[in-house]
Amino acid sequence: MQKHPDFEFELQRLDYTKHYMQKLLLESMRDVQSSQDEIRHAMADLDYLDSSLSYINILTNTRFFEMARTQKEGLEAIQEKPYFARIHFKADGEKDEFLYIGKTSVFHQETQEPIIVDWRSPVANVYYDGRLGDLTYKVRDEEVSGHLFSKRQYKIEKGELLDILDVDLTTNDELLQEALAGKADVRLTEIVSTIQAEQNEIIRANLRQPIIVQGAAGSGKTTIALHRISYFLYTMGADFPSEKLMILAPSKLFMEYIGDVLPELGVGRICQTTFTEYVLNATGLKLKLADPNGKLEMLTAGTFVNEETLFIAKMKGTLEYREIMQQYVKKLEHETAELFEDIYIEKYRIIRAARLKKLFLEDFNYMPLEKRIERIRVIVQSEVNRKRKQLYKILSDKYEEALDKALYGIRDDEKRRSRITRIMDERDERLPSIEKEGKQKVASYMRRFKKFNCKKLYRDWLTDPQLHKELACHWSDSERDAFFAAHVIDLWETEDLAALYYLHAKLKGIEDKWKMRVVFIDEVQDYSEFQLAALQDGLETDMFTMVGDLAQGIHSYRALTSWDPVQQMFPRATYTTLQKSYRTTIEIMELANKVLAQMDEDLPLVEPVVRHGRDPEFYRMNSLDTSKVNEIYQAILQRGHRSIALICKTRKEAAAIHKQLEQSGMPVQLLGENSDINGDCLLIVPSHLSKGLEFDAVIIAAYEEPFRDHPIDRKLLYVAMTRPMHELHLISDSLIPLISPKNA
Numbered sequence: 001m002q003k004h005p006d007f008e009f010e011l012q013r014l015d016y017t018k019h020y021m022q023k024l025l026l027e028s029m030r031d032v033q034s035s036q037d038e039i040r041h042a043m044a045d046l047d048y049l050d051s052s053l054s055y056i057n058i059l060t061n062t063r064f065f066e067m068a069r070t071q072k073e074g075l076e077a078i079q080e081k082p083y084f085a086r087i088h089f090k091a092d093g094e095k096d097e098f099l100y101i102g103k104t105s106v107f108h109q110e111t112q113e114p115i116i117v118d119w120r121s122p123v124a125n126v127y128y129d130g131r132l133g134d135l136t137y138k139v140r141d142e143e144v145s146g147h148l149f150s151k152r153q154y155k156i157e158k159g160e161l162l163d164i165l166d167v168d169l170t171t172n173d174e175l176l177q178e179a180l181a182g183k184a185d186v187r188l189t190e191i192v193s194t195i196q197a198e199q200n201e202i203i204r205a206n207l208r209q210p211i212i213v214q215g216a217a218g219s220g221k222t223t224i225a226l227h228r229i230s231y232f233l234y235t236m237g238a239d240f241p242s243e244k245l246m247i248l249a250p251s252k253l254f255m256e257y258i259g260d261v262l263p264e265l266g267v268g269r270i271c272q273t274t275f276t277e278y279v280l281n282a283t284g285l286k287l288k289l290a291d292p293n294g295k296l297e298m299l300t301a302g303t304f305v306n307e308e309t310l311f312i313a314k315m316k317g318t319l320e321y322r323e324i325m326q327q328y329v330k331k332l333e334h335e336t337a338e339l340f341e342d343i344y345i346e347k348y349r350i351i352r353a354a355r356l357k358k359l360f361l362e363d364f365n366y367m368p369l370e371k372r373i374e375r376i377r378v379i380v381q382s383e384v385n386r387k388r389k390q391l392y393k394i395l396s397d398k399y400e401e402a403l404d405k406a407l408y409g410i411r412d413d414e415k416r417r418s419r420i421t422r423i424m425d426e427r428d429e430r431l432p433s434i435e436k437e438g439k440q441k442v443a444s445y446m447r448r449f450k451k452f453n454c455k456k457l458y459r460d461w462l463t464d465p466q467l468h469k470e471l472a473c474h475w476s477d478s479e480r481d482a483f484f485a486a487h488v489i490d491l492w493e494t495e496d497l498a499a500l501y502y503l504h505a506k507l508k509g510i511e512d513k514w515k516m517r518v519v520f521i522d523e524v525q526d527y528s529e530f531q532l533a534a535l536q537d538g539l540e541t542d543m544f545t546m547v548g549d550l551a552q553g554i555h556s557y558r559a560l561t562s563w564d565p566v567q568q569m570f571p572r573a574t575y576t577t578l579q580k581s582y583r584t585t586i587e588i589m590e591l592a593n594k595v596l597a598q599m600d601e602d603l604p605l606v607e608p609v610v611r612h613g614r615d616p617e618f619y620r621m622n623s624l625d626t627s628k629v630n631e632i633y634q635a636i637l638q639r640g641h642r643s644i645a646l647i648c649k650t651r652k653e654a655a656a657i658h659k660q661l662e663q664s665g666m667p668v669q670l671l672g673e674n675s676d677i678n679g680d681c682l683l684i685v686p687s688h689l690s691k692g693l694e695f696d697a698v699i700i701a702a703y704e705e706p707f708r709d710h711p712i713d714r715k716l717l718y719v720a721m722t723r724p725m726h727e728l729h730l731i732s733d734s735l736i737p738l739i740s741p742k743n744a
């Protein structure tokens with residue numbers, strides 16, 4: 001192979017960069033050490049020196065330590081691959097320059113010239129944007145125009161330069177092809193060097209605006225969401241605390257799957273959780289929830305699920321249900337407002353009820369009810385104190401005057417004495433009693449406002465016919481009966497969480513710790529309208545990045561079936577689609593597209609990035625032939641693949657197949673909601689749990705539980721078929737009638 005004419009030059013450049021980084025690394029290590037020593041000394045001095053000086057010393061050095069450590073970690077992370085691309089760019093009115101793009105920036109200490117430019121920096125956008133020639137890019141809100149002469153990519157491994165590729169409009173993105181041909185590691189990886197223009201647009205889309213992405217399976221939604229977080233923190237990081245950012249993932253298993261990417265992208269402490277876990281934490285509620293996949297399992301197993309159960313599950317996710325909860329809050333608000341009465345000390349009116357009511361219903365109406373009461377308590381407290389003192393003074397003066405009058409106005413000694421004694425007795429009894437009453441007033445008055453118990457209030461709604469008549473008078477008798485029948489047992493369902501969270505937000509308020517300012521939701525198609533609306537209400541922000549795929553909406557019986565309501569709910573949101581799949585080969589995607597075409601949703605077929613692989617293989621087995629499965633598994637391993645999953649439609653079938661394969665001596669692991677993935681064996685996964693994950697090869701097995709001609713089964717099969725990067729094997733085809741086998 002002929003070497004690139006600039007190879008020697010680039011070798012020297014890489015050497016220079018590595019040396020410079022090494023120098024910086026040594027310095028930052030020294031800085032880490034010295035700031036640690038300083039902190040230790042300052043701590044020791046705390047006991048006997050002027051402690052305020054020591055505190056300042058500790059604070060300064062802690063900050064210095066943090067900076068040095070961040071720099072050290074950043075440099076360590078890019079040792080093996082300092083950069084992956086170079087652009088030759090000239091901004092209008094400036095000199096042209098060669099900028100090397102990597103995962104973190106490195107500057108020359110003296111000249112402040114960039115040695116490496118961070119991929120998230122504004123100018124790096126021109127690398128991802130795709131075009132050569134005249135272009136513009138944005139720095140904050142200002143446009144910079146210039147000319148991009150060339151783009152160059154580097155293959156660097158373990159610090160060694162292997163190859164150089166010049167990219168123009170006609171060349172295929174070789175680096176991308178190579179990245180895609182790689183192995184799935186049962187962990188998601190970062191893709192900063194091969195982000196595509198359409199993905200880059202989403203990553204860098206206005207950070208102050210919500211965005212909705214409908215992306216095909218394997219189009220990079222999860223990856224893009226994680227890179228957008230990294231970009232967000234890089235761009236807004238200085239004035240944005242990362243604890244205020246939250247990723248909502250579909251399951252704990254999925255969180256483990258994405259777990260390694262965030263630190264690699266330089267993203268540390270951000271809240272990663274599931275919707276259920278978040279709601280339970282934010283509300284502090286202890287609930288025993290029914291299996292969130294129970295209905296899905298019943299539906300797919302063909303077990304009888306009565307229509308009412310599905311109707312109720314769906315209805316609890318609608319905005320109409322939110323309206324009922326809104327009415328409920330209104331009702332509680334009015335009942336609370338009715339509790340305000342005039343406040344008296346003795347016979348004197350200190351505060352009028354109408355004034356407090358107005359504060360509660362109007363002035364503070366932007367706050368949750370309990371917070372309004374807290375604010376009113378403070379106002380009442382200071383008002384009562386003030387008025388109590390005033391009253392005390394007025395009455396004391398009145399008694400003084402009365403005493404003076406008696407002293408100088410009554411001539412008769414006996415009468416005068418008796419009058420004075422009466423006045424003094426009355427004063428000595430009355431003034432302390434006013435003092436006492438005033439002091440106790442607030443507590444005794446405020447006692448009427450009880451804390452709300454959201455769990456009980458919501459359970460009342462689920463079971464109390466009277467309340468129902470008030471809040472949902474438009475329901476028919478049969479709907480009402482079905483609703484009550486469904487709630488005879490004291491059971492909590494995932495579908496109730498949006499309402500509970502909403503009630504908590506409106507009645508008690510979301511604690512600051514859980515009040516996230518920016519939210520990233522993956523697999524958003526599994527959310528209901530009310531779930532999204534409740535989050536929006538509780539967090540009082542619309543800064544949501546929402547990525548999902550309606551074709552994978554396996555919970556559509558209770559979740560979204562279209563993006564229209566989400567767009568209405570987030571009117572400021574940009575809506576984008578991604579049609580290209582980067583995961584799967586053309587052969588696998590063509591087969592998966594057959595299932596997609598049978599879905600009710602009118603979704604365009606997925607376009608695979610040009611990458612060929614083996615044809616999907618079908619096997620006919622009447623019962624599970626463990627030695628044949630082992631043979632398939634071993635052959636896949638032989639072809640060099642590591643992460644291999646066997647996906648079944650249901651959990652029940654997955655458990656049964658796992659048992660048989662385990663007994664036959666195969667290395668297998670049954671994945672559950674909370675499993676730690678063991679990459680060295682055949683993973684057995686129910687299809688709903690495989691959503692979002694990716695494997696080198698997938699075997700789909702259907703025996704007891706065939707994939708039927710049913711909307712949910714189609715989605716489950718589609719999810720399973722779009723998990724592999726390289727190989728797909730299907731057993732047994734007769735039980736997967738949705739696709740016709742090519743080589744049965």
Ligand SMILES: Nc1ncnc2c1ncn2[C@@H]1O[C@H](COP(=O)(O)OP(=O)(O)OP(=O)(O)O)[C@@H](O)[C@H]1O
Pocket residue numbers: 176179180189191194195196199215216217218219220221222223224549552582583691692693694722
């Ligand atoms: N630009 C890219 N360069 C290299 N690999 C990419 C790129 N975009 C996506 N990929 C890879 O494609 C695969 C699919 O990405 P990801 O899991 O983010 O897709 P997804 O849209 O969330 O898929 P699904 O909806 O099926 O779960 C991953 O292996 C990811 O690393």
